[in-house]
Amino acid sequence: MSTPALAIQLSDAEMRLLQALVYQECGMYFDARRTHFLQDRLQRRLRECRMDSFYNYYRLLISAEGKQELAQLLENLTVNETSFFRNKAQLDLFHKSILDDIIREKQAAGDHYLRIWSAGCSTGQEPYTVAMLVADALAYHQLRMPNPGATMWPKPLIPPPWKVEIPASDINYTVLRAGQEAIYNEHQMASVDYSYRLRYFDKVGERYAIKKTIDIIFCRNVMMYFDEAEQKRLVEKFHRCLRPGGYLLVGHAESLLGLTNKFTMVYRDSGTAYRSNEVPQ
Missing domain, CATH: 3.30.110 (Translation Initiation Factor IF3)
Incomplete structure (x- = not known):
């Protein structure tokens, strides 16, 4: 197989076939407004696989031998833009209103288990941001309503009897691995202020790792x-x-x-x- 010299133009029928396969495998729907993006990502994979025929590539995707390539294609279709403390106005609403209300409700009900799902977590900045905000909120709640029997030193990030779980998921396995490593460069840390860096990160060379x-x-x-x-x-x-x-x-x-x-x-x-x-x- 040779590297295609020119971009392969898909017919309407071929595009519908690809749209249907992507939707079937991961639920992502690419309507007419996003077909250009889909075609662009397809061309990348064709070049990488050194294929010059959509038909041959499609046959590979639906074969048992093509599962890894199908995963690669789906990863290429995700946009992994993310950052710490992204969309500050929404996070302020979460931190100062929604989270405070939920903590009060659970405290009143004797339920000290908090579970928050970060769906589409990319390289982890969102769930780690949520974790920092939750830790801050629970510490503040503890100051207002101290539990004398729960005095511990050093103070844990999550004060007892609270337990917090933040499952994070993403369709892209590559970015999930980056999120598990939880090591970020200076550019990625730009939106994290000094106090958060000090409390929740360790400096490792020129990068920062979650404590x-x-x-x-x-x-x-x-x-x-x-x-x-x-x-x-x-x-x-x-x-x-x-x-x-x-x-x-x-x-x-x-x-x-x-x-x-x-x-x-x-x-x-x-x-x-x-x-x-x-x-x-």
């Missing part, structure tokens, strides 16, 4: 199935996710010996665990 908040990770009898290189990558990721002084528990036949120097083994009554060498400040 580690996981206390304990269980990963037992999993690493034994990976080679040494993959084990090292996994342990490094666990270390980034754990809070300073957090614990990692692996299987009884597994060890971090030779994989990292960022954990210290804890041994007690025949039980073992690993503690991050970073001590809480």
